Amino acid sequence: xxxxxxxxxxxxxxxxxxxxxxxxxxxxxxxxxxxxxxxxxxxxxxxxxxxxxxxxxxxxxxxxxxxxxxxxxxxxxxxxxxxxxxxxxxxxxxxxxxxxxxxxxxxxxxxxxxxxxxxxxxxxxxxxxxxxxxxxxxxxxxxxxxxxxxxxxxxxxxxxxxxxxxxxxxxxxxxxxxxxxxxxxxxxxxxxxxxxxxxxxxxxxxxxxxxxxxxxxxxxxxxxxxxxxxxxxxxxxxxxxxxxxxxxxxxxxxxxxxxxxxxxxxxxxxxxxxxxxxxxxxxxxxxxxxxxxxxxxxx
Amino acid sequence: xxxxxxxxxxxxxxxxxxxxxxxxxxxxxxxxxxxxxxxxxxxxxxxxxxxxxxxxxxxxxxxxxxxxxxxxxxxxxxxxxxxxxxxxxxxxxxxxxxxxxxxxxxxxxxxxxxxxxxxxxxxxxxxxxxxxxxxxxxxxxxxxxxxxxxxxxxxxxxxxxxxxxxxxxxxxxxxxxxxxxxxxxxxxxxxxxxxxxxxxxxxxxxxxxxxxxxxxxxxxxxxxxxxxxxxxxxxxxxxxxxxxxxxxxxxxxxxxxxxxxxxxxxxxxxxxxxxxxxxxxxxxxxxxxxxxxxxxxxxxxxxxxxxxxxxxxxxxxxxxxxxxxxxxxxxxxxxxxxxxxxxxxxxxxxxxxxxxxxxxxxxxxxxxxxxxxxxxxxxxxxxxxxxxxxxxxxxxxxxxxxxxxxxxxxxxxxxxxxxxxxxxxxxxxxxx
Numbered sequence: 001x002x003x004x005x006x007x008x009x010x011x012x013x014x015x016x017x018x019x020x021x022x023x024x025x026x027x028x029x030x031x032x033x034x035x036x037x038x039x040x041x042x043x044x045x046x047x048x049x050x051x052x053x054x055x056x057x058x059x060x061x062x063x064x065x066x067x068x069x070x071x072x073x074x075x076x077x078x079x080x081x082x083x084x085x086x087x088x089x090x091x092x093x094x095x096x097x098x099x100x101x102x103x104x105x106x107x108x109x110x111x112x113x114x115x116x117x118x119x120x121x122x123x124x125x126x127x128x129x130x131x132x133x134x135x136x137x138x139x140x141x142x143x144x145x146x147x148x149x150x151x152x153x154x155x156x157x158x159x160x161x162x163x164x165x166x167x168x169x170x171x172x173x174x175x176x177x178x179x180x181x182x183x184x185x186x187x188x189x190x191x192x193x194x195x196x197x198x199x200x201x202x203x204x205x206x207x208x209x210x211x212x213x214x215x216x217x218x219x220x221x222x223x224x225x226x227x228x229x230x231x232x233x234x235x236x237x238x239x240x241x242x243x244x245x246x247x248x249x250x251x252x253x254x255x256x257x258x259x260x261x262x263x264x265x266x267x268x269x270x271x272x273x274x275x276x277x278x279x280x281x282x283x284x285x286x287x288x289x290x291x292x293x294x295x296x297x298x299x
Numbered sequence: 300x301x302x303x304x305x306x307x308x309x310x311x312x313x314x315x316x317x318x319x320x321x322x323x324x325x326x327x328x329x330x331x332x333x334x335x336x337x338x339x340x341x342x343x344x345x346x347x348x349x350x351x352x353x354x355x356x357x358x359x360x361x362x363x364x365x366x367x368x369x370x371x372x373x374x375x376x377x378x379x380x381x382x383x384x385x386x387x388x389x390x391x392x393x394x395x396x397x398x399x400x401x402x403x404x405x406x407x408x409x410x411x412x413x414x415x416x417x418x419x420x421x422x423x424x425x426x427x428x429x430x431x432x433x434x435x436x437x438x439x440x441x442x443x444x445x446x447x448x449x450x451x452x453x454x455x456x457x458x459x460x461x462x463x464x465x466x467x468x469x470x471x472x473x474x475x476x477x478x479x480x481x482x483x484x485x486x487x488x489x490x491x492x493x494x495x496x497x498x499x500x501x502x503x504x505x506x507x508x509x510x511x512x513x514x515x516x517x518x519x520x521x522x523x524x525x526x527x528x529x530x531x532x533x534x535x536x537x538x539x540x541x542x543x544x545x546x547x548x549x550x551x552x553x554x555x556x557x558x559x560x561x562x563x564x565x566x567x568x569x570x571x572x573x574x575x576x577x578x579x580x581x582x583x584x585x586x587x588x589x590x591x592x593x594x595x596x597x598x599x600x601x602x603x604x605x606x607x608x609x610x611x612x613x614x615x616x617x618x619x620x621x622x623x624x625x626x627x628x629x630x631x632x633x634x635x636x637x638x639x640x641x642x643x644x645x646x647x648x649x650x651x652x653x654x655x656x657x658x659x660x661x662x663x664x665x666x667x668x669x670x671x672x673x674x675x676x677x678x679x680x681x682x683x684x685x686x687x688x689x690x691x692x693x694x695x696x697x698x699x700x701x702x703x704x705x706x707x708x709x710x711x712x713x714x715x716x717x718x719x720x721x722x723x724x725x726x727x728x729x730x731x
Contacts, residue, residue, distance in 0.1 A: 085372065120519045126457035127440065128449035144449055147436020149375035150456045154519035161372050162436065164365030169436040252522045262455050265515040265534050269458065269508055276504040280403050284496065287405035 041117065041136035042181055043203035043235040044190060045210055046110055048247065049220060050197035053080065053094055053108035060192030061092045061112075064177060083248065086111060088161045088172035092189055097247050107240065109247045110189075110198070113138060113159035113174040114227065115235035120258030121151035121160055129171070130160075136203065136235045137176030145171055156231050156253040176235065203235060210239055232257025323482070334699050345688040352685020355678050356433060364436065367678035373666055374673035376434075381661030383430040383683055385513055386654050387423055388463075389537070392545030393552075394420025394470060395506035396582070402499040409575055411568040412553050414477055414703045419552060419694065421470035424463065426690045433682065455515045462509035469502035480710050481701040488710070511538040517660055525664035527606055527615040530597045533660070539593060542586035543626075544653040546579045550646035556704070559695075563704040573639045580642040583649065584630040591623050611667055618659060622652020 059074040061067070068089045072079050080096035087093075092112035099107050119138045122130045129145035132138050147169055151160045163169035177187035190200040199206065207228060214221045226238035231253045238249060245251045359367050370377050394417045400406050401413050432438040444450065444460055451457045472494050479488035514537030521529055530536065557564060557572060564572075606612050626649040633641035662673060698704055 087372070123451075123453045124456065124519060126451040126454040126460060127443040128451045141449075144440065144443055145437060146440035146443060147438075148434075148456065149436070150454070150516070152372075152375035153516070153523075156519075156522050158372070162375060164363055164368075164370060166363045167361055169363055250522070254522065258519045258521075259453060261518045261521060261531075262453075262515055264531075265455065265511070265518065266453070266458065272508055273504060276507060277500050280399075280500045280503060284403045284405075284500070287403065 041134075041203045041235055042176075043115075043136060043201065043206050043237055044176075044187070045199040045201070045206040045237045045239065047197050047199065047213070048107055048109050048238060048240040050195045051094070051108040051110070052195055052197075053077075053096060053106070054194065055079075055094050056192040056194060057092055057110060057189035057198060058090065058094060060188040061174070062090070064188035065091060067091070084111075086113075086159065086161055086173070088163045091172065091174040095248065099242065100246070101241055107242065107247060109238070109240070109249070111248075112189075112236070113176070114157050114231070115174075115176055116231050116257070117233040117235070118231075118257035118259050120154040120156060120231070123259035123262070124150045124154035126150070133178060133182075135178070135181050137178040137181055139175045139178045140171060140173065142170050147171075154258060156258060157250060203237070206237055210237055213239060229255040231255070232260070326482075330700050345692065348681070348688050349685045349692075352682045352688075355682050355685075358678075359433060359682075364434070367676060367682075369673055369676040369679065371671060371673065373669050373671055374662070376661060376665075377673055378658070378662065378675040378679055378683060379430055379434040381658050382654070383434075383686060384427050385661050386657040387427045387430075388510065388513055389541045389544040389653055389657060390548040390650070391420040391423040391427075392506065392510060392541030393549035394473075394545070395503050396542050396545050397549065398473065398499045399503055400582070402496060403503070406578075408571065408578060411571065412549065412575060414474065415553060415556060415698070416549050417470055417473045418477070418697060418703055419549075421467065421474055422690050422693050422697075424467040424470065426686050426693075428463065428467070430683070430686045455512055455518070459509050459512040459516065462505045462512065466502055466505040466509060469498045469505065472498035473502065477701045477703055480707040483709065485709075506541075507538060510541040511535060513537055514660075517665075520665065523666050524660060525606075525611050525615075525667045526601060527598075527603055527611060528660050528664040530601065532593060532597055536590065536593055536597075539586055539590045540653060540656065543583040543590065543649060546583040546586070547626075547646040547649040547653070550576055550579055550583075550643060551650060554643050554646075556694075556698070560698055560704050563698070565705065573637075576639050576642050577634060577637060580630050580634055580645070583646070584627065584634065587623060587627050587630065587649070591619075591627065594619060594623065611664065614659075614663070618652065618655050622649065622655055626652060 055074050062069070062074075070090065080094075083095050084090075084093045092110055094108050094110050097107045097109060099105050115136060115138050117132075119130065119132050122128070122132045122138060124130075125145075126148070127144040127146060129141050130138060130151055131141065147162075149160075149162055149171075151171065152158070152162060160171050160173045162171055177185075177189075180187060186200040190198045199209070201209075207225065210225045210228075214223050214225075220241060222240055222243055224240075224244060226240070226244045226249050227234040227236050230250075232255065238244060238247075240247055355367050364370055368377055368379070397409055397413055397416045401409050432441065435441060442448075444457055445464065472491070475491045476488050476495070479485075479491050511534035514533035514535075517524060517529075517533055518531070553572075554576070607616065626645050629641060629645040629648065632638070633645060666673075702710070
């Protein structure tokens with residue numbers, strides 16, 4: 001025998017230790033806490049009962065983010081004929097839905113990035129190009145992005161959009177006017193809203209306001225705040241007069257945060273990094289020690 | 300055979316340690332020249348495919364991904380990820396499975412095909428990494444997660460990327476002795492061989508994690524994948540299926556290369572080849588069984604009975620019956636009857652089943668509800684074919700020059716000797 005049991009254990013232990021140190025990193029899964037710096041997330045309450053479909057928010061967003069002018073002007077109502085999704089050139093869009101309660105008054109619903117409390121995209125990003133800020137917005141560091149589009153695969157709301165027709169493409173989505181919010185200002189779309197349908201504030205306060213509105217006007221509001229629990233909670237909160245599934249707000253996203261779906265796997269990584277090599281070393285030692293005995297026998 | 304080998308390695312003597320650097324480069328340049336007939340049907344067709352692929356790649360980088368692919372805001376990943384990477388990596392699983400069997404379990408029977416399999420795995424990883432770069436919007440930033448410009452530890456993709464990189468390196472270490480034999484560097488070869496066991500153990504661990512990691516990538520897409528395919532066990536399913544995917548690919552691939560490189564194979568290896576294929580069929584059968592039961596448990600726990608009687612349900616049955624149940628039955632018959640031909644046919648069916656499974660998860664059952672379905676464009680398929688052709692060229696170039704299929708006359712196969720000096724030394728080194 002050229003290896004003693006003690007030596008073997010030493011090697012196995014050292015290998016396990018080194019690999020553990022390497023493998024532990026993913027387990028620290030940097031899921032941002034609700035308020036790591038004692039700050040509270042900002043959010044936006046979108047009261048669809050107040051929205052008149054004027055699309056001021058779209059226009060303000062377009063200007064703020066210096067996006068290409070759309071083919072159809074912002075004052076045109078023809079865009080409501082088809083349901084629209086956000087695009088690399090439109091970070092927020094307003095869609096029109098029939099109102100079962102009052103056919104005269106259609107319901108208008110905004111669509112944009114939901115700025116999840118624990119965003120799937122930020123967890124998915126391997127270069128931290130997408131980051132949940134302590135203020136709440138999920139911002140985009142374009143210089144880091146390598147364009148793998150795993151964020152698009154992961155996002156339960158399909159918020160990130162990609163510039164497929166560019167040779168220097170970026171990811172495009174609403175970043176909640178992070179530069180403005182950081183300085184205590186309101187996002188451009190909220191500033192532009194003439195009806196107060198988009199309402200900016202601390203997420204906790206917005207939830208209180210939303211609940212208050214539901215309690216005070218039980219006939220007007222459907223008693224559900226979309227975004228309170230969806231995907232573990234989002235910064236965008238929606239109130240409506242009808243059940244939200246009629247408004248194309250996704251109900252199949254579940255209430256657990258998306259990063260949690262992969263933590264089980266990531267936490268198993270260091271275990272495998274200890275157990276596998278130890279087991280393999282042991283097994284290899286056992287199967288090969290027979291050879292050596294045979295070899296010695298022949299000698 | 301001995302005679303053949305000396306002919307095959309005419310440079311063995313000329314490239315001793317005393318040779319100059321200049322001599323080394325002259326030797327490599329000489330080796331770069333193609334051998335054999337150039338204008339064969341395969342060469343002409345594959346050359347045209349590669350040429351066309353290169354033109355398409357230039358267009359892709361000049362005008363963006365949208366210019367030649369059918370990717371959309373709904374389908375950010377197409378077949379360049381779903382087939383080239385997710386399926387290709389599963390097929391490369393044969394390398395770590397065989398390494399486990401030969402180096403760890405010490406089954407020497409499979410040694411003759413080990414080098415070719417590891418080489419295939421290594422080339423597969425190199426070319427998939429290349430194909431991956433085509434799919435990245437800003438490929439030059441791929442360096443960011445490696446040099447530490449903001450590590451996204453929490454990302455499964457971060458884990459997969461690093462393990463991909465490290466495992467490719469491990470495979471290179473595993474195949475490196477063949478390179479040293481080709482260059483006739485006996486001293487380097489001695490040290491290279493010492494690293495093998497470590498590389499194998501590290502490689503198997505990395506493989507376990509990134510094979511299952513590829514499945515874990517889709518865990519955050521839980522609300523986008525059809526419930527018949529989505530499961531919390533995707534990582535385990537991906538890992539187990541990579542075992543039979545890899546073994547089936549090794550069976551299929553070695554069947555072909557045995558025909559193509561017939562002149563390189565020693566008579567003793569020829570005689571044992573059927574036995575090797577049957578043995579691998581047994582391994583694949585075991586993994587298929589395990590996978591089938593995992594699938595059944597997932598299905599029953601998920602309570603998906605009602606979904607079976609839908610179009611997606613029928614498609615699911617095609618995958619389960621065609622890709623798992625039929626291979627299980629056929630492999631069993633083939634093993635019972637020692638029918639090598641049936642093993643080879645079944646291996647191909649199994650491989651098709653794996654392709655189906657990987658494409659289902661990444662493309663077909665992904666956003667199955669979407670109105671704007673994704674179909675690969677002809678250009679995407681062409682580029683994929685070009686990548687495969689390039690890989691075959693690289694494989695052929697290496698096999699016709701290095702001792703992959705055959706043994707180098709100067710380095711007799713000491714692995715098969717009952718008393719192995721190298722193995723003892725390996726243990727001494729790893730213990731100190």
